[in-house]
Amino acid sequence: MASAGLGRRRFLALSGASLAAPFVCRGLAAASAELFALGVASGAPRPDGIVLWTRLDLPAGSGPVEVEWELASDERFRVIAARGRGFALPENAHSIHIDLSGLGPDRWYWYRFTAAGVRSRTGRTRTAPAPGSSRPIRFAVASCQNWEQGYFTAWWHIAREDLDLIVHLGDYIYENSWGKTKVRRHGSGAPTTLAEYRERYALYKSDPDLQDAHAAFPFLSVWDDHEVVNDYQNDRSDGTPDPAAFLRRRAAAYKAYYEHMPMPASAEPRGPDALIYGTYRFGEGLEILLLDDRQYRSAHACRPARVADCAERLDPARTMLGVAQERWLRDSLARRSCRWTMIAQQTRIAELDLGKPEEPSFWLDGWDGYPAARRRLMDAIAEAHPANPLVLGGDVHSFWVADLHQDFRRPGPAPLATEIVGTSITSEGPSDASVKRALARNPHLKYGRADKRGYVSMIAGGSVSTARLMAVDDPTDAGSGISELARFAIEDGRPGAQAA
Ligand code: FE
Ligand code: CA
Numbered sequence: 001m002a003s004a005g006l007g008r009r010r011f012l013a014l015s016g017a018s019l020a021a022p023f024v025c026r027g028l029a030a031a032s033a034e035l036f037a038l039g040v041a042s043g044a045p046r047p048d049g050i051v052l053w054t055r056l057d058l059p060a061g062s063g064p065v066e067v068e069w070e071l072a073s074d075e076r077f078r079v080i081a082a083r084g085r086g087f088a089l090p091e092n093a094h095s096i097h098i099d100l101s102g103l104g105p106d107r108w109y110w111y112r113f114t115a116a117g118v119r120s121r122t123g124r125t126r127t128a129p130a131p132g133s134s135r136p137i138r139f140a141v142a143s144c145q146n147w148e149q150g151y152f153t154a155w156w157h158i159a160r161e162d163l164d165l166i167v168h169l170g171d172y173i174y175e176n177s178w179g180k181t182k183v184r185r186h187g188s189g190a191p192t193t194l195a196e197y198r199e200r201y202a203l204y205k206s207d208p209d210l211q212d213a214h215a216a217f218p219f220l221s222v223w224d225d226h227e228v229v230n231d232y233q234n235d236r237s238d239g240t241p242d243p244a245a246f247l248r249r250r251a252a253a254y255k256a257y258y259e260h261m262p263m264p265a266s267a268e269p270r271g272p273d274a275l276i277y278g279t280y281r282f283g284e285g286l287e288i289l290l291l292d293d294r295q296y297r298s299a300h301a302c303r304p305a306r307v308a309d310c311a312e313r314l315d316p317a318r319t320m321l322g323v324a325q326e327r328w329l330r331d332s333l334a335r336r337s338c339r340w341t342m343i344a345q346q347t348r349i350a351e352l353d354l355g356k357p358e359e360p361s362f363w364l365d366g367w368d369g370y371p372a373a374r375r376r377l378m379d380a381i382a383e384a385h386p387a388n389p390l391v392l393g394g395d396v397h398s399f400w401v402a403d404l405h406q407d408f409r410r411p412g413p414a415p416l417a418t419e420i421v422g423t424s425i426t427s428e429g430p431s432d433a434s435v436k437r438a439l440a441r442n443p444h445l446k447y448g449r450a451d452k453r454g455y456v457s458m459i460a461g462g463s464v465s466t467a468r469l470m471a472v473d474d475p476t477d478a479g480s481g482i483s484e485l486a487r488f489a490i491e492d493g494r495p496g497a498q499a500a
Pocket of ligand 1: 427
């Protein structure tokens with residue numbers, strides 16, 4: 001029950017009055033589990049740096065609290081690599097981000113926080129390999145974790161994998177309540193204010209399996225739509241047609257996202273804007289280009305959301321990434337800096353026509369609503385020849401493996417790039433019938449599966465990159481097992497995934 005988590009938080013044995021003083025150390029042992037009830041996290045790994053995160057779980061009205069942090073080379077904190085102090089401030093919901101530099105590459109570190117005499121659990125994290133390293137990178141790809149529609153058992157399994165990193169492609173929270181399955185409830189309506197978004201994150205962050213995953217590996221994170229509201233586009237949303245009003249909501253949502261995620265300081269929002277796209281390198285094997293498909297896109301073309309084709313959809317002025325991000329991506333693709341070039345973004349790039357031969361039909365919230373922008377991206381890949389382009393996607397609550405082409409109706413002799421779309425952690429997927437029709441109508445889609453929840457476990461950066469599609473047996477069972485549904489391999493120099 002959602003109310004159980006929130007109720008527990010309200011029973012916090014710390015008074016607002018005592019917290020007005022920054023140094024509070026006595027009699028708080030009983031609060032240990034409660035003060036750090038939202039867990040610890042790390043993210044944005046660099047060869048010499050990492051971001052550490054926590055949020056103190058305090059009642060509204062609590063004052064600033066001093067937090068000590070420690071980073072060690074060993075689990076028992078015998079060799080301290082760095083330590084320091086900072087203030088968890090009420091204006092940041094008592095969240096704290098420590099953006100560290102000066103660390104060693106490709107190393108495990110352990111970290112913990114202490115505040116008000118209470119110590120957090122220990123988190124583990126890992127820096128990225130140094131520029132010369134050719135070591136492949138292991139990571140999980142996750143998205144779409146609907147609290148109500150299942151237990152976060154997939155996170156339990158991810159936390160126990162042997163990984164360097166977790167890539168989160170968005171829908172970290174859901175603002176609305178939808179779907180058939182409800183194993184637990186949000187317990188409140190869709191957030192629109194900063195206080196309400198914070199409450200929603202606190203609920204999701206209370207999940208022990210999600211906390212275990214954060215404590216086990218660093219995250220690279222981008223948002224999709226539900227961190228703000230379903231299917232929003234830039235400054236537009238169906239429920240809030242006035243852009244100025246919607247941007248106020250977006251500012252609240254972006255601030256709450258930053259407050260709850262191990263994001264670098266460069267991603268801190270300024271009003272309704274936040275720069276979350278960027279480049280992450282892992283030795284010479286793997287470069288990850290993280291995209292933001294939501295903040296800068298053109299408004300939806302045509303109505304309703306799934307339509308037979310319309311002229312507006314094809315307008316070359318339509319953008320998915322915005323001018324600046326598109327230029328940055330084109331320049332990044334031309335650099336050829338690593339053996340594998342991974343574009344990690346929110347939704348599916350491959351075209352998916354679900355219509356009849358004489359009457360195509362597309363879902364317009366994804367890249368199918370922005371075909372000119374997709375063509376520019378594929379043209380950039382064709383011209384720049386980035387090394388081994390590999391696309392990761394999420395959002396669509398189903399597994400897809402696809403060949404990417406400049407023109408999906410008239411594909412070239414070989415694919416330009418390979419796309420792997422991971423299914424949701426819990427969120428309900430589309431029907432099997434629609435997947436079968438999609439596979440029959442779209443030959444560049446090599447694999448599709450919508451009935452399973454889970455994640456993708458990948459190894460990338462060496463002579464072969466592999467994607468294991470992992471599925472939990474039953475997302476409504478908190479102790480569910482997991483199995484490998486399928487495995488695909490992509491060879492260096494040969495775009496296109498092969499069943500392995
Ligand atoms: Fe989703
Ligand atoms: Ca989404």
